[in-house]
Amino acid sequence: MSKQISPIERSQFLNLFRAVAPYIYQHKGKTFVICLGSDIFSTKYFDNLVYDLNLLNSLGIKLVLVYGVSLPLTPSERVHKNPSNDPRVIDLECLQVAKVAAGNIYYQIQAAFSQGLPNTPMSGAEFKLISGNYITASPKGTINGIDYQYAGKVRKIDTKSLIQALSDHMVVVVPPFGYSPTGEMFVLSEEILSSEIAVQLQAEKLIYFVPLNQLPRGGSEKSAFSPCQIPKLLESMATDIPNQQIIQDYLLVSAEACRNGVSRCHLLPHSEDGSLLLEIYTHFGIGLMIVDDTISYIREATIEDIGSILKLLQPFEEEGILVKRDRRDIEQSIHQFSVLDYDGMLLATVMLDLYPQERTAEMACFSVAKQIQGLGEGKKMLQHIEKRALELGLTSLFVLTTQTTHWFLKNGFHFVNTDWLPLDRQKKYNPLRASKIMVKSLVEMA
Template sequence: MNSTADFVSWFRSVAAYINTFRGKTFVLGFSGEMVADEKFISFIHDINLLASLGVRLVLVHGAQPQIQQRLNDSNPDNPSTNGISITDAPTLHCIKEAVGRTHFEIEALLSMGLPNSPMANADIHVASGNFITACPTGIIEGIDFMYSGKVRRVNTNAIESRLDHGGVVLISPLGHSPTGEIFSLTLENIATEVAIALNAEKLVFMLDTPLISPIETENRNQLPRELTVTQGRQLLQNIQNRPAYLTDKIHKIIACAIKACEGKVSRTHLINRHTDGAILKELFTHYGIGCMISSETLETLRNANIEDVGSILQLIEPLEAEGILVRRNRELLEIEIERFIVFEHDGLIIGCAALYPFPQEKICELACLAIHPSYRNQGHGNRLLKTIEERAAAQGNLKLFVLTTHATHWFIEHGFSEISLSELPKSKQDLYNYKRRSKAFMKTLQ
């Protein structure tokens, strides 16, 4: 700025952003490479500035180079498959050490209050805790990923409490299971799920992104400045004509951004971490310097009709192939379509469920509950179940049962209890498939 007039003009331009962002929740994800960079302290200063402006901040850090260094010191062989590390017990021990050290280094930097610096008189309270409940990645194509995991649940109440008291929440890439196990997670998975769970205004990823295309032109070798969810989905699906900037890393991040936006996060920003003050330039200028992904989605839960048959088949066929759902052909689905409800998201069928009554016993069966993989863990299954329960109760039924091979814990968490096959309606017992060995669960309707 060359003059006072320039400063006044600039300050007026950012005042609207300051007012808009005050009290809003931002989730920021940044890598271990960024933490190790000597310029990381400048990012910490920017975090302090955002906090002082009343932005509610949740920071999710990575620690990949720190973990790799620790593994090199003790166990250089750390295999991975499809980009997911296989975490055995010795590896997990190294991960916990590296992540813990990185966490405390970040916390120490956030706690600084050096005079004559942007941190002067800073009073940031860093809050940490067991905010993330994790579950194992499991066995994929015969490979056991052991202690590599994914987010199962976010303790939103605990995080909100810390934010309400003015704290900056810092989350590390580890999660705990209800059985006391610890799992190694990715920062992208955590940041995305936390942003969705908190209904965050923004999800921000600080990345080694390529240059952003100029506003007035489009360059296939550079990341676009803006993407809608629909455009982002089309970009990821265009495998044969993949642009140069769409590396595996950027592909993964855009997929996370799409999921976040579809989970009601207003905006997701991808920002090049190497630019000084990048997050401030992206958030407080009209055009920004990163790539912004936004949602344009509408959701409807409605009765299925005959025109939905093709979409429902596309939704359930992969689950049928995995043995999760019982196979249904098109003819049967057309006959039973009136028993189905569907979850429509911007014209796309992303979920379905069916209700089969047994009037004599005043019992109903919940069947064919399915959610599209891209829309899971966003509450859609809960809404489908609630709607089915309400309809079953409205029909005068007293109980609802389900047969499942894979989702036992989910149904238990939603009030179902395991029962013996003899408690099922007689006609259902006669049709039971002993080869599938499904477990039966029942719930009393309110």
């Protein structure tokens, strides 16, 4: 029995696969450190998460999984009813419970990764896990008169062995323990441990799962924040959200990791099926991302950008908003293009066609990818071009537009007749298209 793929399914599949392809390429060979808090092992979608981790591994991503265990309260914490007191005192009883819990979780992870995954596209795939004494720790010691006993802090990470295991295509599993050169064992906080490993490995991503369905964004629509925006985000967050302390800790640790060279940190809702894939392989993701400010910037185009510029312009040309240009046109004028580079993806462009004698230039091919329109990027591109025009000594900018007059009016352009255009441009004006000509004076800005 054979069933043909319908045209809609075919186009949906092709669009989806093509949209994901750049991310697959971008992440291949990169290291992701993933912190698995103790709550995640009992969530409904844990098996799906393991499946997704397998998938990432098969797509060439190097994975370090750092896990945590839930600890019993010490007698003093029971008396003071202060379970969220951090750092925790780890007494001997607590250490024993942590060891048993960590062993159980390790076997649970091994079992989950060893599933045959029948009837799934990962069927037959085999992944090897590895663990070891990668972490040297020392006791946290006595702080303000409190002896933290078996609570430890990271002293050294055996980065060489971790890198070796990752190059051998192993998934590295790190329990929340460190060992002292005298043979003692200390319990470590998994969020700090994962962040320190990510920093040492200069990982591409550090990922935390937060025990929430949806992440608070402090009233902002944004999902990406720079480390310096985190204090403000924390201030603006509602104070009554569940697990607020955990979110706050993760955000602060992430901001620190980012400052120390981890490219991106992500907080994902742990009970959302597929949150890992949605975050990594879609543009806007599903969680909160903490990233260095330099993720999005406007730069001059190079010949490597030609394919992406063509792709960006195509939908607007098909809608008749922009005049069609072929590869050759763009190749010849590539040095007149500016582009918005967002995390390696090209999401907006504009070309400056100079008329030096008239001290003006045409803004052509001005376009912002549909998925980010309305977020102010068009305005930023215009400001960039204005600055560039001023540096070139120009006194005005003009555009020819059929459908976007209101945007330009709002941004300081006014209508003029064809006579206004430089003579060379007048000759190329297509009356059939009947574009409106709009000009912005730069004189007041100079």
